[in-house]
Amino acid sequence: MNRTKPVVTAAEIQKDLMPLRRRGLLRGGLSLGALTLLTGCDLSTHSGVDAALEAMLRFDDEVQAAIFGQDRLAETYPASALTIPFRFNAYYPEWEVPNVDPNWHLAVSGLVADKTPWSLAALRALPQTSQITRHICIEGWSQIGQWSGIPLQVFLKRVGADLRARYVNFTCFDGYSTSIDMASALHPQTILALVFDNQPLAPQWGAPLRLRIPTKLGFKSAKNLQSIEVTNRFPGGYWENQGYDWFAGV
Template identity: 40%
Template sequence: MSGLFSRRRFLGLSTIGASAMFLSGCDRLAQNEKVRNVLDMAETLTKTTQRALLSQGALAREYPEADISPVFKVNGTSMPDGEEYARLLEGGFADWRLVVDGLVRQPLSLSLADLKNLPSRTQVTRHDCVEGWSAIGKWTGVPLSVVLEKVGLLPSARYVVFHCADDLGQTLGGSGRYYESLDLVDAFHPQTILAYGMNGEDLPVAHGAPLRLRVERQLGYKHAKYLLRVQATDSFAGIEGGKGGFWEDFGYEWYAGI
């Protein structure tokens, strides 16, 4: 077992253990203040430990193309409901736009062609799902840092929030639409990309077409799919359920480092 793999497993234990508790039907425990405090402490420990062991620019392991998984399971939604997404899909996403706004100097609305004209990165990495499976895929997209530098973050920006087209129909004070977020350390990490390609082809619908987030040092639920908007903010207050992510609103850890 390689040293990198050992560190990734060690760093992921607290996140996987806590999240698995919710997946197994124990989400009611999130209402228990003592349990919630323990989980918050575990999340802080995971984040602190990973940031201490790995430099901010340390890369997740990348694999040769020969290691790409023949089957890559779908995580989360496989096809968003709603007429709007269906219309965009039927038009080949020609009318789709990624809005980048919030605490930025120059808000933008970018087409898929605009994104493909920006500098790109291709990486073959392993996707680790909180449900216990993993798969290796090849991803191509524009580094998130390139987009953020293009709009220019204001000094008050602390987080980047990703708003998505898939509606899970559940809510704790939000719209029910999927969303996720990163701090600026992970937002500017070289392997954090807005991916429009998978395994040498356009991103399939089941894997988030036309655009998804890849943040290779965190678990799969952080890899938001069907992106519509990227928002720079100083706080999660007032954004959906206020915890920084759809599953986080239901008790998952916000920091899902592996």
């Protein structure tokens, strides 16, 4: 099988990741001594800590991007492996799940030929695929769910996206956002999910449309999508801007 190369190199992506800090990782368990051995930095100042964490973040993302490819698939499972009940997860409690605007349309912007907003009916008319894959949370737990929806690569081609662009950015009407590189967007398992557990998405699962990307940690699978932007500008994201891994591969 031919391996599809990333649209941009890991080194190019790292230039955009430079401003991010990962102080949370330091608090999460790595000792100052270990950081000193890894980086050779003087960690007695904040600048030393920042330099060490930047180096670790660059290395981590570069390794993940280097081994990523269209033929590296997340594991799939039989229906008998489904997690029941499936656990709700968001950056807000379940009783604050937002309502869906009955006039909701998906906005499309950036480096695309057709910026016409998409209705739910129009999205449902596109080719669909289904997967039973594992949702892996950065907090350490995981569960298996069944998702169906539009391969993101199909949608991007339909709107005439520039597939040479670096990033695809997702913003949500609940205030969330995330972004991925174009190679991850074109991965065959990356979908715009309309269905969960053989039912139309309910609000707690991200209605009316969510990103589902099983090759990355769960916080990348943004719920309640409002817009998709194709861009060469590094977009960051809600958690990424607070120090989480940007590539976030699993």
